Amino acid sequence: MQAPETDGMTGPPLDLIVIGAGFGGIGMAAKALKAGLRVLVLERAGDVGGTWRDNIYPGCACDTQSHHYSYSFAMNPDWSRIYATQPEILSYLRDTAKRFGVTDHLRCGAGVTRACWDDAQGKWAVTTEDGATFTARFVVSAVGQLNQPMIPDFAGRDAFGGKLMHTAQWDPEYDLAGKRVIVIGNAASAIQAIPQIAQVAKHLTVLQRSPNWLVAKGDRPFEPHEKRRFRALPLLQRLYRWSIYWQWERSWPEFIDGSRQSRRQTEETRKHIAAEAGDLAPELTPDYPLGCRRILLADDYFPALQRDNVSLVTGQVETLTPDGLRTKGGQHIEADCIVLATGFHARDFLPGMEVEGRDGQTLSETWEKSGGPEAYLGIAVPGFPNFFLLYGPNTNLGHNSIVFMLECQIRYVLRAIARVRGRGDSQIEVTQGALDRRREVQERELARTAWAGRCTSWYKTATGKIINNWSAGTFKYWWLTRRPNLRDFTTR
Structure with missing residues (x-):
């Protein structure tokens, strides 16, 4: 798959470059195209799908219910199971990319190695592995958190x-x-x-x-009559989707360390393990707080x-x-x-990519100085105008659908771009003060969660700083991202 030869240097100028063609990149490009932006999607692999393209091990499936692990603007009434398997999710992403025209603006085999801000031009220059360079006013990194396998360097x-x-x-x-x-x-x-x-x-x-900690999944196939109803009554499907959202959203208090809900769920999960694991139950029962991992x-x-x-x-x-x-x-x-089965380098948010912002500072240097990756609402970083992240620092979840978070971020980015263009400006950059204020609230909230507990997990750095997970419920994230607060940004 190759996009038309338009790169912002030799062809018509681009408004937006999206890096990555997984759930975040496809959703971002689909909505940006609908908004009338000139878009190019750069994907390192030969196809869309992200983690659902790469992970093909036996049994690979989602642990978020299918009707909620999909776009609100591209609902699928024909999911075969409550929890879809990898082939079905990949097929859904391919179909969605084609349906919304994303494949016409996609360049595969174009892994990004560098993105450099040109302050005089007010543009980003994005370079790929083959040496090609593309320029655009705005860049969105949608490479995600779970894309670089963690392969231990075992002796022997x-x-x-x-x-x-x-x-x-x-x-x-x-x-x-x-x-x-x-x-x-x-x-x-x-x-x-x-x-x-x-x-x-x-x-x-x-x-x-x-x-x-392990709980029952409750997976099963959808009955033919259920799928027929969803096809005939899209509103019913949307209501079902929202019922799933609230079912999981109300479980957020279980992640507050020491809460009544956490204690209750811990006891229920302990009983489940004892009942289902037989003689192995002692070896399969954790000694750390529920949700810490x-x-x-x-x-x-x-x-x-x-x-x-x-x-x-x-x-x-x-x-x-x-x-x-x-x-x-x-x-x-x-x-x-x-x-x-050793997981991923989840704390590396921009693997193999150097991002250079204003005054020559790189994002890796900025994050090293701050003790680990951080971004305002997981989306924007001071010193990097017109650059946005999807599924960035502190936007992972333990209790709900990451696709919901991605859609919040996509809406936020597009409204930020629209506000800049509507004011006749060309640049938008979050302030350091806004990031500092958000960090203070976030750290206070995270300190109350199970993630701050005594276990080790991929949510934290070696120093214990939680850099992957959002600090509250997703409704709060939706509220904070419903529209950009321009007092937290500078524009010009």
């Missing part, structure tokens, strides 16, 4: 003679049937892959460092661990060996294949 990695692969780099040609398999990790991707692997492997060993949803994980051909080991890897691995406890486990 080169010595292992079997197959080694990360869940986000799955090899569909490798046949697990009859193999001895080790899965390292027990979080979101692991609990989906393990039940599928267990069905075909000769033996599966699950190596966990510590357990995670991502709460997992699954119906088939505990049954899979209780299969005769599955073993659960709690420990850490000391070294890989030619025929398996050895734990720090001295246990040697043989394997033909080792699967790394």
